[in-house]
Amino acid sequence: MSAAPEPEASTVAIELERLRGTVTTGFAEVKGSLAVLVERSTRNEQDLVRLRDDTQKALDALGAEVEALKARRWPLGVVGALTGVAGAATGIAALFIR
Template identity: 70%
Template sequence: MTVPEASVAVELERLRGTVATGIAEIKGSLSVLVERSARHEQDLIQLREETQKDIDALRVDVEALKRNRWPLAAIGALTGVAGAATGLVSLLSR
């Protein structure tokens, strides 16, 4: 082996080491990203469950409010009839 071939071999070995190091760094970065993605997915699932529980609780509250509300239409009709009756009584009593 001559000197130029030796230097080429050394440079190729150095390049191989650099590529191997780069690939190892990429694998490490990908592992971190996969772990973060899995953690975010778990957080999202938990958030969805909590949100659904809150929505269900609000639905129960709304249904309770609907059941306990005053029948405003009936009260308005009764008030109108009472007013008309009062007016009629005062008109006839003159």
């Protein structure tokens, strides 16, 4: 059995330095990706708040329009009752005029 040759100290140091560089590069890439995700998340939250505000304004405007339409509608029950009374009065008047 022969023993494996031990690596030289300089070779180990070089490999450790390469490994350190690779890990540092990987962490920098992860930090960059996280920064992009945080920026997108912040922008999405701002867009959502703006969309909620715009939607609420639109709903308020529609509510005001509905209330205006309700105020201008004809009171059909009252109109029907008046028409009935007018018809009855006309019928009674026709009976007495003959």
